[in-house]
Amino acid sequence: MATDRILTAPNLITLVRLFCLPLFLWLLFSRQDKAAAAWLLGALGATDWVDGFVARKFNQQSNFGAIFDPSVDRGLFIVAVLAICIDQSMPLWFGVAVLVREISVAIAMVTATVFGMQRFSVSIWGKRYTFLLMFAVPLMLLAADEGRGADLVLVAAWVVGLPGVFLSYVTAFAYIPEIRRNLHAGRLTRRG
Numbered sequence: 001m002a003t004d005r006i007l008t009a010p011n012l013i014t015l016v017r018l019f020c021l022p023l024f025l026w027l028l029f030s031r032q033d034k035a036a037a038a039w040l041l042g043a044l045g046a047t048d049w050v051d052g053f054v055a056r057k058f059n060q061q062s063n064f065g066a067i068f069d070p071s072v073d074r075g076l077f078i079v080a081v082l083a084i085c086i087d088q089s090m091p092l093w094f095g096v097a098v099l100v101r102e103i104s105v106a107i108a109m110v111t112a113t114v115f116g117m118q119r120f121s122v123s124i125w126g127k128r129y130t131f132l133l134m135f136a137v138p139l140m141l142l143a144a145d146e147g148r149g150a151d152l153v154l155v156a157a158w159v160v161g162l163p164g165v166f167l168s169y170v171t172a173f174a175y176i177p178e179i180r181r182n183l184h185a186g187r188l189t190r191r192g
Contacts, residue, residue, distance in 0.1 A: 034145040078102050
């Protein structure tokens with residue numbers, strides 16, 4: 001059962017992950033250490049599930065966390081992809097494809113929420129595409145570092161990146177009827 005509490009362990013974990021964003025940008029642009037930035041971004045992607053697990057395990061789910069966590073996740077991802085595009089460590093077309101989808105869905109969700117949409121869970125395919133892209137993006141950055149095995153790392157990035165982008169658009173279009181249904185349900189709830 002979600003509460004109105006803000007100060008919870010899961011929200012603190014999400015906040016720590018958010019505070020890693022300036023560190024990522026510093027590593028990428030100031031230190032020009034693509035490998036360290038890639039490993040940090042990969043760690044942030046790999047720990048995406050931790051806050052939700054802690055919330056469920058210790059019964060610390062909150063209404064604030066239900067909005068804060070996915071907002072931070074999407075914000076981290078958008079800024080990271082944009083930064084990697086600026087750094088020219090990923091093909092521009094790939095970055096644009098990812099950003100157009102992420103920003104479009106974010107705008108749609110915010111707009112629908114303003115108009116009373118009831119929240120709904122991310123689909124299993126939404127979780128799968130997120131998993132794929134959260135590894136593809138840091139792998140592309142790591143491959144751009146041109147260290148030992150960079151060619152193999154780049155192949156791995158494309159192996160998970162292309163299906164990830166494809167699934168991201170499939171889920172975006174699948175959310176359209178879900179948004180409509182939940183907007184309607186939200187309106188009915190407000191009317192009583």
